Amino acid sequence: MTYQVIYVLLLLIVLLTSPTLAYYSQPNLLTVIPFKQGLAYIKREQSIIVFGGESNNAKYTNDLNQLTQTATGYNWTSLAQQNIPPAVAYGQAVISKDGNSMIVLGGITNTTVNQVYPLQLYQYNFNTATWSNQTNTNNVTNTAAPLNRWLFSATPDTNTGQIYIYGGVVNDTSIFSDFWLFDPSTSGFTAMPAPTIRRYGHTASLTSNGKLVIIGGVIVSQDYTQNILAPMDQLQIFDIASKQWTMVNATVAANNILPSPRAHHSAVLINGTHILMFGGNNNAVGRLRASINSVYMLDTTTWTWTSPDISGILPSRRAYAVAEILDDRHLTVAFGKRINIYIYVYSADDHFILAIGGAGSILYNDINALDTFTDSWLQSFTDSGSTNWYGLSTGVIIGVSVVCAFILIIICILLWKFGHHIKWIIYRIHSDIWKPRSGEPIWAETARICSQLFFLFLFLLFLAFVIRQAIDSPNVTQTIQTPSASVEVPDIRFCFDGYPVYADPNDVRNPGVACQTDNGYSCNQFIKPLNMSVFQPNFADKFGMVSCYLFRSDVYFQLTGTSGANNGSRLIFSLYGDSTISAGAIHLSTFPKEMDPIVQVYNINDGIPSLLDRDEVLNWQNSDLNDLQSTNVYTVSPFTYSAIGYTLSDHQYLQDVGWNYVGFLPVTNSTPEISTAFRMESANPTYNLTHSDIGVIAVTPDSYTKTTKREVKMYTLVNALGFVGGVFGILVTVQAWLFGYRPLSPFGIVHRWSVGNMKQSILRGLYTSFKTNEDTIPMVTPVHRRFSMLNVNDIDNDINDQQRITMVEERMQTLERVFKAYYVNDEVFRSLDNASKMSTSIMRDQYHRENTNHRNNTDGTLFDKLITDNKSTKGGDYELVQRNDTSSSNSSDTAKHHHDPKA
Structure with missing residues (x-):
């Protein structure tokens, strides 16, 4: 019954306290989601529809995709399109009132950049997957309709389906302060009362009580003499009922800080009254630009800012991101852009102070989720019931309370049912611990x-x-090297960046790789061109067209350090391409054969097993798309000579199992690894005059050894x-x-704590082996009652002397046998017995030699005389001999002595 109660209790704990987890950072998505920023997007049911934007490979794009949140993560799909509009970036998108269409407004295209055009309007119908152009081409001024722009706000009114358009920019001298109302049902624009502030890079949110809240962005004066970030404690508000603009002073909640001014951030309306703001940047130029990833909440009922204490791994700092709440709980943040700054310096209140150094921008394709119930950036979705911003869920609190009550009840039941066993255990522990010696005071014990x-x-x-x-x-790595006549060669990928591929496959200007060893062995058969339509890496230098080749040899092909009939001691690769191109590069990547992700990406099946799992391959693809690889990756300039030294090793990593804490026979994972060193000479300006290739690379083993790296624990x-x-x-x-x-007891835990039949068998064995009168147990019962401390005055003479002698003999025999069995090693006594028997045998032989003429005499008499004559020289040994000789003949007498008082 008790075990059943415990089982139900454990099951209850699991059900009440264990959340449902779904890991959503799916590496397979990161290989298909493009790196983008400045997209036009809307929320449609559980999905974000994104259109256009700027990517790593194109300044403007026009692909249409859908990011859907599910119970187990996210899905990324491409939507079909007909009559596709021009590629655009930094536009705004609004979903129709019925949810069946999407309108994309404004943005930059190749045609409209820095040009005066009517506001570009394109409508996508989800039912027909068709685009239609809604642009009013007759309007070339801003009198009847707004001009085209970007970095503006377009906010829908969910009640009427109308769209409020405010601000934006075309170029540095065309920044708008106009305010328009667009009705998609009539395709008509209405000029609304406009503020006197030119603004761009802001957000606009329409609350449930009809307040259009403008947050952040860049404010430019009418004469363009001032250009500042909008302060966060002064918010511009438009009341759609009264059609008036007002300025509201926002405050900060207790123990919170005011958000730093920012532009190009994201804002999401929650419950119609709260605005959640994420990210943005300081809109500075060049090296002074810095992005942030903080989160703030604006309560529009009290105009109060709060900064929640958010846990978890924060997303990267970014601006121009996509942000929506798809399930009324989790804020999904994706895409965006960050300027690569070397040093950021911030004040304690998150304001920008200084940013030093800089490089190019970084685009993102990751997905981040903020749980607005628990204030944490998630690595997994958590279904924890109804929770609040600052506490545990109600289900967890109730579950913990119920579990504590069950535990208390079970403890009381166990005490009531097994109390006598607990009392017996306490008594046994006391009797085993408290053992004072005779005559020893209590304080000593x-x-x-x-x-x-x-x-x-x-x-x-x-x-x-x-x-x-x-x-x-900690784990330490031991490197073990054993000499070897030959070593394996790695896989090497060659990617030509900026070298075009010509239509004629025999054109000598086409990129390519030739391979041979130092003894002239051709290894061209091991070079394979890679299909760039399957997967094409991206490089930050962006010289132009990219084409890649893979050197992957068979297992039998190895390099040797000795001369003779072998494949050679090093590889020599000659690189070919259009020698008239000076702005280009060749990117090298090296891999152990079993750890080459390219094999799985391009589905190369050559019989060599791959030890990489799918997630590792997908993560590598994601890094390769963003040019984040740094280990065993090198860039070769054209018209140079380069050398690579490598060492292939078998790295035996300790697995995360409990046995490895013991210290012997560890459980390891055997992982092939490669370490390389690279050297490149300076480019030779006359190289192409004397060489048909554009560069040479020599690949050589660092040593001809078998290298094993064994990971062990420092302490076990x-x-x-x-x-x-x-x-x-x-x-x-x-x-x-x-x-x-x-003295230690000869009894161990088995003897002391055995119960039932085990305990009875131990006691039965003692009684059988040391069978004695119950009143004559040595060291337990006194020799006689009259010698007992409890009966010192009670002298009993009922037992005669012969009985007492018999009791003493029995007691001594028991004591002797107990000491022999438990305390005394009787080896020396057995040796003495053997010596005694040997002496007896010697004396018998001597007697027979000296009395050969008296064989008819009684041996016992003559032998006794011999013993008597030699007592002075042989000592007590002869007495033992005599006793041993006569022991058998007097065995019956011995028994008689025990029972006959007159003996």
Whole structure:
């Protein structure tokens, strides 16, 4: 019954406290989602529809995609399109009132950049997957309709389906302050009362009570003499009912800080009254630009800013991101852009102070989710019931309370049902600990036990320290090298960046790679062109067209360090391409054969197994798309000579299993690895005059050895045994030095704590082996009642002397046998017995030699005489001989002595 209750309790704990997890950072999405920023997007049901934007490969794009949140993560799909509009970036998108169409407004295209055009309007119908152009081409002024722009706001009114358009920019001298109302049902624009502030890079949110809230952005004066970030404590508000603009002073909640001014951030309306703001940048130019990733909440009922204390791994700093709440709980943030700054300096309130150094921009394709119920950036979705911003969920609180009550009830039941067993255990522990010696005062035994407990505490403390040291032990790597006649060669990818591929495959200007070894062996058969339509890496230099080749040899092809009939000792690669191109590069990547992700990406099946799982390959693809690879990756300039040295090793990593804490026979993962060193000479301006290639690369093993890197733990439990044994011995010695040595009991845990049949068999064996009168147990019962301390005055003469002698003999025999079985090693006594028997045999031989003429005499008489004559020289040994000789003949007498008082 008790086990059933415990099982139900554990099941209840699991059900009440365990959340449902779904890991959404899916590596397969990162290889298909493009790196983008400045997209036009809308929320449609559980999806974000994104159109256009700027990518790594194109300044303007016109692809249409859908990011959908599911119970297990996210899905990314491409939507069909007909009559596709021009590629655009930094536009705005609004969904229709019925949700069946999407309108994309404004943005930059190749045609409209820095040009005066009517506001570009394109409508996409989800039912027909068709675009239609809604642009009013007759309007070339801003009198009847707004001009085209970007970095503006377009906010829909969900009640009427109308769209409010405010601000924006065309170029540095065309920044708008106009305000328009667009009705998609009539395709008509209405000029609305406009503020006197030119603004761009802001957000606009329409609350449920009809307030259009403008947050952040860049404010430009009418004469363009001032250009500042809009302060966050002064918010521009438009009331759609009264059609008036007002300025509201926002405050900060207690123990919070005011958001730093920013532009190009994201804002999402929650529950019609709260605005959640994420990210943005300071809109500075060049090296002074800096992005942020903070989150703030604006309560439009009190105009109060709060900065939630958010946990978890923060997303990267960014601006121009896509942000929506798709399930009324999780804020999804994707895409965006960050200027690559070397040093950021911020004040304590998140304001920008200084940013030094800089490089190009970084685009993102990741997905981040903020749980607005628990204030945490998630690595997984959590279904924890109804929760609030600052506490645990109600289900968790109720579950913990119920579990505590169940535990208390079970403890009471166990005490009531098994109380007598607990009392017996306490008694046994007391009887085993409290053992004062005869004549020893109580304080001495008390001090001994206290000292023993103190030493036990020290020992347990040291034992816990040693075990913790073994658990937290760092891993160290041992490098083992053994000489080898030959070594394997790595896989090498060659990517030509900026070298075009011509239509004629025999054109010598086409990029290519030739391979041979130092002894002239051709290895061209191991070079394979890679299909760039399957996967094409991206390089930050962006010289132009990219084409890649893979060198992957068979397993039998190895390099040797000795001369003779072999493949050679190093590889020599000649690189070919259009020698008239000076702005180009060749990017090299090296891999061990079993750890080459290219094999899986391009589905190369050559019989060599791949040890990479799918997630590792997808993560590599994502890094390769963003040019983040840094290990064993090199860039070769044209018209140069380069050299690569490599070492292939078998790295045996410890697995995360408990057995590896023990210290022997570890469980490891064998992972092939490569370490390389690279050297490139300066480019030779006359190289192409004397060479048909554009560069040469020599690849050589660092040494002809088999290298194994073995990971071991610095401290293990086996190592700890020596320390534990030493400390235990010291503590036992100190205890004995303080309170004297006490003989250890021959009984162990098995004998002491056995119960039932086991205990009865032990007692039965003792009784059978040392069978004796119950009143004559040595060291337990006194020799006689008259010698007992309890009966010192009670002299009983009822037992005669012969009975007492018999009892003493029996007691001595029992004591002797117990000491032989448990305390005394009888080896020396058996040796003495053997020596006695040997002496008897010698004496018999001597007697027979000296009395050959008296064989008819009685041997016993002559032998006894011999013993008597030699007592002075042989001592007591002859008495033992005589006793042994006569033991058999007097065995019956011995028995008689035990029962006959007159014997």
